[in-house]
Amino acid sequence: MTLLELTVVTASYGPLQVLDGVSLSVPEGGSVGILGANGAGKTTTLRAISGTVRTGGRIRFDGRDIRGLRPDQVAALGIAHVPEGRGTLGQLSVRENLLVGAYLRKDRKAVAGDIDYCLDLFPQLQDRVGSRAAALSGGEQQMLAVGRAFMAKPKLLLLDEASLGLAPSTAKAVYEAIRRLRLESGIAMLVVEQNANLAFSLVDTATVLETGRNVLTGSSAELKGMDEIRRAYLGG
């Protein structure tokens, strides 16, 4: 069953039209990638879903129209956004960041268990639970951002450039953890990633954006086999 469906979504920052008709869908428990060059509209697509940019077209999530909702309303419906640049709250401790993620939850006991799960997922954070997030390394902050999004127990996770600025080994570790999270939690994911190798390690299908519209959609396996994709995104 389709969890999220975008139909000819447009978006603009002031006079600047960034999305020019993006359509895609994410099935329940599925994982979809968005590929594309810089400025193609990948991040804006995620923002359109989470309600931080003015949009046109139709966005349906979990059986209801969510276009035009405020970001906090979108979040309340079960969409967690791991933004580009991570957005960890630097003055708060790691534990507090995780608790902020669980803001809307009422099941306090389960929250404690989920914090333990996060720390198990990202063992590097275990020694740092009391530290301010600002004191973490870039990789740790990325892990924290993912963990915080998980703490909301969302139905859908929007993941934006989780590898950005990380050493290759760190980026790989982050994606491995996210893949484990996906397997164990069944959360659906919509993944924006420059590094297509990493993306394909996580997604079942992907769509390629060019100047604000889809030009290609297919399964990971199909896309990986295409010459133009290899040349543009896989470094060969």
Next chain:
Amino acid sequence: MRKKPGGVLGIVAVTAAVALSLSGCRGDGGGQGGGSASSPGITDSAITLGITTPLSGATAGPGKCTVAGVSAYFGAVNAAGGVKFGDGKTRTVNIKSYDDAYDPQKSLANFQQMVSDNVFAATAGLGTPTNRAFRDAAISQKVPQVLVMTGDPLFSDRKQSPWQLGFVPVYQNEGAAFGKLLAKSGAQHKVAILSQNDDYGKGYVAGFKDSIKGASNISVVGEQTYEATDTSVDAQLTQLASSGADVFFNAMSITPLTIASLQKAQQIGWKPIWFLPSNTSSPTAILEPGGAAAYPGIYSVSFAKAPQSPAFAKDPDVVKFLDELKQYGNYPDMPAFPHCMWSYMVGATLEKAFQNMKEPTRDSFMTALRDIKGLKAPLMLEGTSVDTTVDGQPAVSSVVVQKYNGKGYATAENFG
């Protein structure tokens, strides 16, 4: 976590330190003076007075004057040996000043500090709210709060304020003085009234109206009010001008607004005789910039000689005052506010009370203070005097009406 115990520990430590440094036996502070029965703040050789007044902020100018005048007066007296009190001992007078920045909460704090500093009496402080803030405390602790600079009649009501006495005339006194002179003139006058919509303006108008009650030659033909926050009274002036009044009673306390109305009225061709309150009638600060020479007459009231007026340049009181203000009052300039003169008179009034008090107690001081009549304090104008014997009136309730002569003021015996 480490931090919280630290925080609690810190607070405990601070509390302990405060307790140690401040602890001393609780007591009412009595018996600190020389004689066994004397009140706090007075010994066989000295008496300490406290002044809480605005020394910073918007009203710091007049506030500094209140300290300077009293300090100047007693500085000279102390230099000459001190005051011979009614109990036969000669004492010097010490002044402690406290800045309240015109904040009621701070003036109360200052009063509490005075009590802890063993001050005999609070005096000369400027401001209605700041004096009101510690009035109750002064009453319950039986500390005199006397000759304070407020036109609030509450301070001169003996039943309600047994330990208080105001010094300056209440607003009603000023309005009434002008009304009396106007009624006495015998000629027909139509009066337009503009007043600030608060106790200040209302007091002036009430005093004025009371004094013209029954005077058939005076009629009020127009009455307008404005808010203390207004930036223009043009509309009110136009309205009043159309009433055809030949006398304009303007109970206004705001300097720029007074200047603007002096300018506006002549602009629209209305040239009545003006009355202005004592605090907004300064020749240099208000009348000259307002172009007051265009009017047939500007009246105000006063009870103090104006040192800047040429008429008093050689007056011995004024010369002595300016000299002492410089030497003992830490105030080298020509006083910009009448409060310098007023508080100098407060000094003279206090000295008189000291001379008459039979015992070194606050009770005896209050008795002596309330028994001064016909005291011609230095700098007082002919026709005014200190009279503390009338219930409901401040120490100075007599003012003389003065007329602007293009440079300064001269006493006006008659209207017109």
Next chain:
Amino acid sequence: MSTAATVRRPRVRMILTAVLAVALIAAPLALPAFANQTLIRIGVYAVAVLGLNIVMGYTGQVNLGQIFFVGLGAYVTAYGVNHGWNILLVFFAACAVAGLVGLLVALAAARLGGLAIAMVTIALPIVGVPLAKRLSDFTGGSQGTSARFTDAPDWSGLDNDQWQFYIVLVVSAAAFLLARSLVRGKYGRAFAAVRENEAVAASMGISPYRTKVLAFTIASIFGGASGFLYLAAVQYTSPETLSFGHSISLLAAMVIGGAGSIAGSLLGGAYYVFVPQLTNAIDPNLTTVSQGAILLAVLFLLPGGLVSLPRVVRRLTRRSATRRSTARPAAETSQQTPPAQHPVPDAAPEGPEQTERQDGP
């Protein structure tokens, strides 16, 4: 963290808290009246600063009108006392009226966001002063209004200052405990999230608008409570109480005490009260200058406010300690990083600890 330490710590805390409580209860009986009166005023302003800290220090919304709510609470208290209301009712009315006005203002202002909130809050005391003068039936006009309700009852055998001390102690202790649990809990984290990054907060389901309104309203309620205490201590209020300048002084007190810190609020209250007393003692003619000098000195030496003093001292001693023995295990040093449970670990960011933080492109 060694187990011995974990076991011992709560006990140490409990003992210290008990000692503090006993000290506070015993203090007024031993201290001279003026010390009590000073502590009373500190309590009054600490509560006002605490409220300001919730909206500004914790939530990051500029509020220049806190004194308005203090004045409002004071006026409501005076009105209630003079009309013979029950004193508990008076207290709740003071908090409720201030809170309600705060809520209405916040509903309008928080929509505007950013500097607009600051502008609206500036307007409050500026409008408040003439309003208080004008509504003389309610406020007593520019002559102000007195209300005595805190004279010690005969049965207590206490002096007035001791009785007032206990009133202020009860209310401000309650306020501080409430604030403490508030900022350490879910809402405190929401405040901090909104302060740091509204977009991120929203993406976690925290409505920045509602959170700001909540913080502002709570600040106003604390302001009202402070106004109640003001009247308990001063027994008089007038339009001057809510003049704009005092709002700025409250703001300075908050920064000096420590923005985003509960203990800092108490220190801020102490600063608000002590500094005028101190500068009066130095030279009453130079209070403005010396107050400015003290303000600058504290800000330069302790940018995190007075509350960061122990931390700065600790850092200095730690530095010299590590110099002496470098053999200390690294694990132990890492434990000395700021604590977990503290919601917003005090304003001063410790620069050197920000290792490889990378801001997103």
